[in-house]
Amino acid sequence: MRKFPWKQKKMNLNKMQPATEPILGVNSLCKSFLGVKALNDIHFELNKGEVHALLGENGAGKSTFMKILIGLLKADSGSIYFKGEPIENLDVHAIIQKGISMIHQEILMIPELSVAQNIFLAKEVNRAFFIDEQVINQKTETLLRSMGIDIEVSEKAKNLSIAQLQLVEIAKAVSNEAKVIIMDEPSSALSELEVELLFKIIADLKSKGVSIIYISHKMDEIFQIADRITILRDGKYIATKNTKDLDKSGLISLMVGREIKELFTAKELPESEVILKVENLNKKGRFSNINFEVHSGEVLGIAGLMGAGRTEIARAIYGLDNFDSGEIRLKGKKISIKSPKDAIAEGIGYVSEDRKGLGFIPELSVKQNISLSSISAYSKAFLIDKKEEQKAVKQIAEELQIKASNLNKKVKYLSGGNQQKVVIARVLLAKPALVILDEPSRGIDIGAKHEIYKLIRQLTEKGLAVLLISSELPEILGMSDRIVVLSKGKQKITLTQKEASQEKIMHYALH
Amino acid sequence: MRYINKLRHYGIFIVFLAICINLSLISPQFLTISNWTIIITQVSINALLAFGVTFVIITGGIDLSLGSIVAVSGVTAAMLAHPNTYPLIVPILAALFAGLLIGAFNGFMITKSKIAPFIVTLGTMTIGRGLALILSDGRPVSNLSDSFVFIGSGKLLGLPILILILVIMFIICSVILNKTTLGRYIYALGGNEQAARASGIMVTRVKMMVYSISGVLAGLAGILLTSRITTGQPNAGAGFELDAIAAVVIGGTSTSGGKGSIGGTMIGVLLIGVINNSLDLLNVSSYYQQVVMGLIIIGAVVLDSLNQKSNY
Structure with a gap:
């Protein structure tokens, strides 16, 4: 690759x-x-x-x-x-x-099997009852080369990136003729x-x-x-x-069924209080020497290719992963975050790129999902005050125009856009000072995207700081006040909105 | 009424009612108060174990050490319950503490070592059995005080104490699951552990709690069993965990986690009790009873999965 x-x-x-x-x-x-x-x-x-x-x-x-x-x-x-x-x-x-073959949005590969074994799953080549691994590997090699895919055929599926898995899925469909x-x-x-x-x-x-x-x-x-x-x-x-x-x-x-004029609504903001300051953040093999600050009311975009370390930095700030060295300051105070619980308590919220994996609990209702991060605020002596919970959830759900006819519906029955809004509602209900949005519009429709962009603007107007990670350059360019460009775990440049362009970002991202 | 409504999505509840109606037509003895007192008394120990393991299974875990905890706590209680030694509260607290200790050990190992719950509790199952034999020197501990024996056989307010304890525990467990933050976290954790962690839930703490709850309830079951059979048996409780898990599964709790309820488990426990009771009433050999029980376990899960599909 x-x-x-x-x-x-x-x-x-x-x-x-x-x-x-x-x-x-x-x-x-x-x-x-x-x-x-x-x-x-x-x-x-x-x-x-x-x-x-x-x-x-x-x-x-x-x-x-x-x-x-x-x-x-x-x-x-x-x-x-x-x-x-x-x-x-x-x-x-x-x-x-x-x-007829389908490449699913969620990749269906057996993690412990190799690329070749996955492609030939259920149609293995046998020689006297034993699978002929050599033939399978050769055939896979030929197949992948003919498609211009550069992936080692003996690599286990669990070691591949999502992008690589997707290419292997397509190769599999091709091999099924x-x-x-x-x-x-x-x-x-x-x-x-x-x-x-x-x-x-x-x-x-x-x-x-x-x-x-x-x-x-x-x-x-x-x-x-x-x-x-x-x-x-x-x-x-x-x-x-x-x-x-x-x-x-x-x-x-x-x-x-209606005209949408303009999707993006970025605007310049005056200098304001620094909410998040990241100093010399390092994690071996992932990212090194990361420095940036996000101001109140500002959207700081983080651009870069897959594997540039964008999500890894977000996960480290939010306490999902640890990091080797560096400092994170929130409103000037040095904070030590060991888990997402600490991050939420300090006022950091995270909307993950992996909505299904990290975003919501499919079996719980819309209401229970939204209140999950702040449920202790609606409890007295361990007992949940369901009236208070209902009130708080209803208010934020209305603000975000969550289209669940009923807050008691299980989240698994909602569309992708509404699921994303449920996740954002959960994060916002915990009253964060900084929100990290990691690919917030991935896999959701234009209408919902537009609502999320509008929401980001509303939140920044109220003084919230936003860290926006996105693979879609028009989104990053349209929404961010400043843009940090990463490449292979290194911070290449920070561009202001005026300086930034698709070409410039790609230039530094590929550098 | 709201509770009945909730139970309605368990097809098993309807099956249970149908069986009860049928039985009352076949056998006039079935619907008598005395018969039901027998049924509920018989299932009370399994019910306590099943309540505990319901918490564990909703988080997506399993607890195989319940039977051994029953033995350890039973023996512990018996050793401290000889007449004219300690006040009644001492053997009770000691037995509950023994259950808590083993449960917390399970939770600690599962969260710290990341070993699968199946393996950890399989280990503590054997450890517990060994501890019970060590404590009792391999012999039954008898000669228990009257007040201790009274727990298992006596009545309070006209009701057997066993049934009273069962009702109280049913209410406490239901409240924990439905009305507390811990309950909410248990469902969240079982539904999607990574998302639960990312939502700020202390996953390790919740797991510690569920295995501890399971341990304490097994400790309580140990006390009741010892009191009922008036001896602390180091070999008691073998295989109890499987009956408890069967009841939980029949009651509609998903072994993959995230779904389930104490009410469902109670139905599962009662169904097992009623089937055994009625097959007794109908003079069916206990060999056949086992076959029937096994078919019911599988049937209940099939029913549940069909229900799931029709919901989709």
Whole structure:
């Protein structure tokens, strides 16, 4: 993953001609959960060698639709044809055999097995009852090289980065001779350079006649690679358009049913009290000599590629990991944080990039999740004062426009955007002076993104200090008052909003 | 009424009611107060163990040392409960403390060494059994004071003391799980340990607490058992942990953590009690009883997973 020879050449995939005969056709698909219509009369068509983007806000029904396509869920009514054959009653295994594979947002790899073993899982090459590891390794090696992926085939999956795992997943789909590959937010965990590699792989697949269903929230990517775009909204089919006939604002208005003028609203702020001061923070192999301060009412952006040490620094400040040396000061006072509990008590909040892993408890209700970090404030003699809890949660939930019809709903049933708001509500309810937002808009729809940007502005107006970590350069540029650029664990430069540009940030991030 | 509603998502509660109605039709003895007194008295010790291990299982852990804690605390209590030696409170406190000590040891090892709870408590299961044999020199400890024996056989306000203790513990455990911060943390920890830690919960402290609670309740069960059988048996309680875990699982608590309730566990305990009782009433051999019990455990989990799917 170090060489990027294709980087120089910008790709234009839109020119390629799709074949006329659809390989996959979906008619009048409906699905309800507990009487609520999740999908209502969905139509979809996929041509051979086509990249077809599927777009919609969270809760629009994309995931349900894809789960039905690959046989994880059964539709209530409607038909799905693959190469002219009905497949709506097949199970996952049979559908993979037919040639439809999905790259899930959550990577499904066996951590203790090697890359090669994972790719050949359940289709091992045997020699007299024993697995022929050599053949598997060779085949994997050939496969990965042909796709331009530079990963050691004998490396265990647990040692790979999320980006690498994602590439291995795609290789696995290719090795299954998939005719249709569904990619669910494939770029959400990738740095800009890795996205370039992904796009090259997609172009290769396309030229070999493989069709791709591409689910993403990132407009730029969709305009770059998609031939056609199908839009869903609230479980309904809205439209299918040729990419070249659409522009950004037209697409957004199809998705949300209304016009969104401006997503970013950054502004300059006067100097104010220093909330967080990080001095000479070091952790061997992760980051070294990190120095920065965040002022009251300021958004300090942290930019860098995957593995630059952004999340590691955030985790160290929040007490999730320890660090080797350095000082952290909050409002001038030196603090020693040994656990997230200490961090919260000092007034630091953290919204993790890993929402499912570190953000919320799926089995607890919206209310119980929101109050989790500050529940002792609503308790007397160990007993929770449920009225006080309800009152506090309700207020913050309203402020954040959390769309859970009922605060007692389990968080696992909410859409990604609403889950993220629940996590932010939990962090804010503990009344922090500094909030670390790590990829706050990852995997959430435009509408919710916009609300989160607005919220960040509101919070800074109230004097909160925000540390914003993001892989999306427009987001970092639009929201941050100043930007620290990291590369390989080192702090390269701190740019003011005026100085910063995408090119400058990339220059230092790659340096 | 709210409680009944809560129990409704346990399909097992309906199964339990159906079995009770059926049995009352088959056997007129079944619905009598005296029969129910017998059932509840019989299940009370398993119930205490099951309450304790419910806390542990909701956090995603397991406690296999319960039976051995029953033996250690039982023997400890018996040795201090000879007539005309110490006041009644001494053997009781000593036995509870013994249970607390082993439970806290479990919690300490699990949190500090990061060894799986299954392994740690498997170890303390054997250690505990050994300690009970060492303390008693391998012999039953008999000659207990009348006041100590009264706990297991006497009545207060017309109710057997065993049942009173069971009711009090049921209420205390329900309150801890539903109304305290500790209870909230237990569910959070079992639902997603990493997120719980990131939310500011002291994960190690909560784990220490649940294993300690489990230990103390097993200590209490040891006292009651010793008092009922009027001897401290170093071999007592073998296999009790499995009955307790079975009751918890039947009651709808997920072994992967994050879900469960004391009410569900109580239903599980009663279901086991009722089945054993009715098979006795119907003169079914105890060999068959074991087969039936095993089928019920598996059936309950299947029922629960079907319920899950239909909820999705």
